[in-house]
Each structure stands twice: as C-alpha cells, then as structure tokens.
Amino acid sequence: MNRRLNVIVVGSGVAGMAFAHRLSVLAGKDEVEIRILSKAPPETSNSHAAQGGVAAVMDPADSWEQHRDDTLAVGAGRCDPNVVEMVVREGPQCIQDLLALGARFDSDAEGRLDAAREGGHGAARIVHHQDRTGAELVRVLREQVERSDVIRIEEPMHAVDLLLDASGEQQRCCGVRVLDLNTGRITDRHADVVVLATGGVGQVFMHTTNPSGATGSGVAMAVRAGVALRDMAFVQFHPTALYTPDPGTVFLISEAVRGAGAILLKPNGERLMAGIHPSGDLAPRNVVARAIHATMRSTGAPHVRLDARPIGRTRFIHEFPTIYDHCRGMGIDPTTDLIPVMPAAHYLCGGIRTDAFGHSSLVGLLALGECACSGLHGADRLASNSLLEALVIPRSAATNVLATARTEHLPDDAGVGADRSDPQDGDYEPTLLQLRNAMTTYLGLVRDQKGMAEGVRIVSSVLQQADEAWARGDRSTALMDLRDLASVALAIADSARSEERNVGTHFNIDLVPSEASDRLKYNSFSASVRSSELTHHHHVRPLP
Numbered sequence: 278m279n280r281r282l283n284v285i286v287v288g289s290g291v292a293g294m295a296f297a298h299r300l301s302v303l304a305g306k307d308e309v310e311i312r313i314l315s316k317a318p319p320e321t322s323n324s325h326a327a328q329g330g331v332a333a334v335m336d337p338a339d340s341w342e343q344h345r346d347d348t349l350a351v352g353a354g355r356c357d358p359n360v361v362e363m364v365v366r367e368g369p370q371c372i373q374d375l376l377a378l379g380a381r382f383d384s385d386a387e388g389r390l391d392a393a394r395e396g397g398h399g400a401a402r403i404v405h406h407q408d409r410t411g412a413e414l415v416r417v418l419r420e421q422v423e424r425s426d427v428i429r430i431e432e433p434m435h436a437v438d439l440l441l442d443a444s445g446e447q448q449r450c451c452g453v454r455v456l457d458l459n460t461g462r463i464t465d466r467h468a469d470v471v472v473l474a475t476g477g478v479g480q481v482f483m484h485t486t487n488p489s490g491a492t493g494s495g496v497a498m499a500v501r502a503g504v505a506l507r508d509m510a511f512v513q514f515h516p517t518a519l520y521t522p523d524p525g526t527v528f529l530i531s532e533a534v535r536g537a538g539a540i541l542l543k544p545n546g547e548r549l550m551a552g553i554h555p556s557g558d559l560a561p562r563n564v565v566a567r568a569i570h571a572t573m574r575s576t577g578a579p580h581v582r583l584d585a586r587p588i589g590r591t592r593f594i595h596e597f598p599t600i601y602d603h604c605r606g607m608g609i610d611p612t613t614d615l616i617p618v619m620p621a622a623h624y625l626c627g628g629i630r631t632d633a634f635g636h637s638s639l640v641g642l643l644a645l646g647e648c649a650c651s652g653l654h655g656a657d658r659l660a661s662n663s664l665l666e667a668l669v670i671p672r673s674a675a676t677n678v679l680a681t682a683r684t685e686h687l688p689d690d691a692g693v694g695a696d697r698s699d700p701q702d703g704d705y706e707p708t709l710l711q712l713r714n715a716m717t718t719y720l721g722l723v724r725d726q727k728g729m730a731e732g733v734r735i736v737s738s739v740l741q742q743a744d745e746a747w748a749r750g751d752r753s754t755a756l757m758d759l760r761d762l763a764s765v766a767l768a769i770a771d772s773a774r775s776e777e778r779n780v781g782t783h784f785n786i787d788l789v790p791s792e793a794s795d796r797l798k799y800n801s802f803s804a805s806v807r808s809s810e811l812t813h814h815h816h817v818r819p820l821p
Contacts, residue, residue, distance in 0.1 A: 292646025330405030352655020656781020
C-alpha cells in the first residue's frame with residue numbers, strides 16, 4: 278500500500294468493534310487507520326442489552342453439524358447453507374479468543390463452560406455471562422478498541438447518508454456524511470472502505486426490545502444509495518417482553534428463563550403452548566409469539582403470564598440477576614409471582630444483502646451484524662445466533678478487507694455546512710406514532726393482503742412527508758430518524774407483500790397453506806385471528 282488503508286465503521290456494537298479489533302490485530306500499525314463513528318455509547322446498543330448469550334458448540338457431546346441443522350430448521354429453507362456452516366464451525370474459536378481476552382463466561386464447579394439451552398436448539402450450547410452476556414462482550418471489545426493505536430471512536434456522530442463515487446468504471450462507496458450531535462455540523466468523511474454496523478430497526482414498531490437508537494439508519498442509507506436488500510419481510514418478535522401499556526422500548530425476559538424451566542400460561546392458568554408445538558415453551562420464537570398473540574386476542578387479555586417459579590429462588594437470582602432486579606423494581610417478584618409478558622419486535626432477520634465476508638452490492642461498502650443479511654438466519658433467527666454472527670463474520674470480513682485492500686487518493690474530510698435546523702422546528706412525534714401504529718397493526722406478527730396494502734399507503738405518505746421536510750432543509754435528528762424509519766418500514770412492507778407463502782416470521786392469513794408445517798400453524802392461529810380481528814386491533818387514523 279502507498280498509504281494507510283482508511284476505514285470508517287458506522288456503529289459501535291459487537292459487530293463493529295469486533296471488526297475494528299480484528300483488522301487492527303491483522304494489520305501493521307502503518308497499514309490501517311480505523312474510525313468508529315457512533316451516535317451513542319456502546320453501552321446503549323442492542324449488543325449491550327443482549328441477555329441470553331452466544332450460541333457455540335463447546336461440549337464434545339454436541340456437534341457443529343447439529344448446530345447447523347438447528348439453524349437451518351428454524352430458518353425454514355431460507356438460509357444460505359454455506360454461510361451457516363462457516364459461522365457455526367468458527368463459533369468455538371471465537372469463544373476461545375474471547376476467553377483469552379478476559380471474557381467472563383459462566384462455568385460450573387469443574388471450570389467447564391455452563392451452557393444454557395434456548396428455543397430451537399437441540400442441545401444446551403448458549404455460552405453466557407449470567408443474563409448480561411452482551412454487556413460482557415461490549416466490555417471486552419471496548420477495552421481492546423481503546424487500547425489500539427489505530428482505532429479512534431468518535432461520538433456522538435449521526436450517520437446521514439453514504440457518499441458515492443461514480444467517476445471510475447463502477448460506482449463505489451467512498452465515505453459517509455455525518456452529523457456531529459454536539460456541534461450540529463454536517464461533514465463528509467471519506468474512506469477506502471465503509472462498514473455499516475448500525476444495528477436493528479425495532480423502533481419502527483409500537484413495542485420493541487430495542488433501544489431508542491435502533492432506527493434502521495444503516496438499512497435506510499443503503500436504500501437511498503440503491504444497495505440491494507434481502508429478506509426484509511422477516512422481523513422476529515420476541516415472545517416474552519415484560520408487559521407495559523406504554524409504547525416504546527420494553528424490557529426483555531430472556532428466553533433462557535424458559536430454558537431454565539419457566540412455562541407460559543394462559544389467563545385461565547392453562548399451559549399456553551400445550552398441543553401447539555412438540556418443543557412446547559421452547560418452540561421457535563415465531564411460533565411462540567403468534568401463539569401468545571392469538572391468546573391475547575381471543576381472550577381480550579393485554580398479556581399472558583410466565584411462571585418462573587419452577588426455577589427456584591436461589592437459581593433465578595444467581596442466573597438472572599438483571600431480570601430479577603428489574604422485575605422487583607416494577608413490583609414483581611419473579612420467584613413468587615407470575616410475570617406478565619407480551620410479544621415485542623426484537624430482531625431483523627433480513628437487511629443489507631451481503632456475502633460471508635460482509636460485502637454488499639456496492640463496491641467499498643460492507644455491512645455487519647443486524648443491519649446485514651448474510652443468509653445465516655433465513656426466515657427466523659435461531660436463538661443466540663445473532664451475537665455469534667456478530668463475532669464470526671467480522672473476522673472473515675477483516676481478513677478479506679486486508680487481503681484485497683485498495684487505496685486511492687481520498688479528498689480531505691469536508692464540512693458541508695452547519696445546516697441542522699432547530700429540532701423544535703417540526704413536531705414529528707404524531708407522525709412517528711402513526712408510522713409505528715400502522716406497522717404494528719398491518720405488518721406485525723400476523724398480516725393479510727388488505728392490511729398490508731393499507732400499511733404501505735400510510736408508510737408511503739409518511740415517507741413523502743419526511744422527504745418534503747428534508748427538501749425544505751430541516752436537518753433535525755427527529756426528522757432524520759423519521760426519514761430512516763419510514764424507509765425501513767416501506768422496505769419491510771414491500772418485501773412482505775412479495776412473499777408467496779407463510780414461512781418463518783412471515784404469516785399472512787390470506788395465503789393458502791402449502792405444506793404440513795404451514796397447515797399446523799394456520800390451523801392453530803387462523804380461527805382466533807379471524808374471530809378477533811387480530812391484525813386490526815389497533816386504531817389507525819389515516820393520513821389526510
């Protein structure tokens with residue numbers, strides 16, 4: 278190389294930091310310069326909030342082949358088998374590397390890793406740190422990033438759009454436009470390689486386990502740049518969020534609680550999952566979430582209940598201290614009381630289309646983590662495969678970037694004006710609420726053709742309003758978030774309408790079931806869906 282490779286990573290969760298760390302280790306000090314642009318501290322990321330753990334085969338009695346088969350089964354025929362095999366085979370080495378960096382995973386009295394079992398897994402293979410695994414990974418990776426001489430974290434920086442260069446033989450990504458949230462100044466930052474690791478899209482729905490920053494900015498920037506997406510119809514709803522009537526971010530009751538012995542109950546006290554799936558309370562998440570949803574609609578109850586009492590007080594407090602403390606703060610003792618739970622938007626299985634090295638359809642642009650769709654998850658994500666993907670694919674991406682590095686003359690970073698308008702200029706909260714209501718009602722857990730068409734109409738109108746405000750020069754963060762969320766919402770809606778069969782997290786009651794598995798799910802849910810108007814239980818006020 279004639280000069281150091283200039284790399285910009287947008288996002289400071291596990292995927293972004295894992296990539297930056299790996300690249301810094303592989304490259305010499307004079308070979309690479311890495312900037313991580315983050316609109317919020319890593320401690321506010323989805324990664325940090327992850328409770329369950331990392332799915333990786335560490336027990337000799339288990340095998341990567343079994344992990345592969347479980348992933349493919351839950352992905353319902355929509356996974357890329359080559360990516361699945363690569364990720365599950367490299368998972369154990371990632372765990373060993375993290376242990377060498379000082380990660381603290383739970384172990385038994387003999388010092389062996391104490392793995393848990395979660396939904397869809399045929400064995401206990403979830404490596405964890407109590408119910409704070411994501412926080413532990415963020416701690417370890419952030420320590421490594423901050424020690425590096427070639428990595429610099431800049432925050433708070435809000436990515437606005439990708440910079441494109443069409444001067445060569447093909448269009449390529451040459452940087453990113455960012456807003457400095459402290460100064461209000463917008464700057465064009467140039468780079469040889471841009472890596473989007475911006476996380477999820479959960480804030481597009483009324484209730485989500487995602488933090489407030491999960492506005493789909495990476496996916497939205499890709500849409501505006503014409504980058505290919507994949508499988509956007511598949512949004513996983515976690516079955517057991519702690520119930521609240523208030524919209525916004527909700528607290529997650531980890532699936533590991535059910536793995537430890539908790540059971541779901543109907544309002545009348547009967548077991549909710551009895552007769553619905555052979556795996557019962559540990560069935561794939563889309564099955565459990567829709568069963569809960571149907572029960573809520575057919576009974577009129579605002580939630581169902583999770584009975585964690587079989588776990589026992591001592592074990593619960595030891596293994597799930599964060600959940601215990603949060604529940605107690607809400608006036609619930611999970612060791613003696615039933616926990617009120619409901620489904621909430623949790624994880625985007627689709628995203629920016631990538632290969633096993635994070636490459637997108639745009640030269641110079643990589644995508645990693647939840648904003649990317651590598652083909653690992655398919656139509657539904659196997660529990661705790663997300664942190665695994667966020668560790669494995671960044672490793673291969675870093676190796677590949679260094680091997681294929683191409684440095685060209687880059688223009689200097691340039692300010693494009695302190696043109697952010699006063700955030701008070703426009704009140705976008707009512708429009709944002711309308712967007713979330715439409716997505717939850719028409720494009721949530723259960724969908725139909727008429728509802729999806731209405732959802733598209735509302736979302737398209739919201740996006741048009743956002744684009745018009747943008748054209749008028751409003752650069753408030755509230756508008757940026759609305760613009761991103763509306764772009765993501767339309768991508769989800771368009772993808773959902775194009776699906777021709779019910780698979781994974783996508784369930785359209787107007788589709789005729791084509792296979793036995795579809796017919797089972799259809800028969801389980803359609804009667805209560807139809808009778809209680811499951812897809813239209815929220816009131817949506819049409820846009821004028």
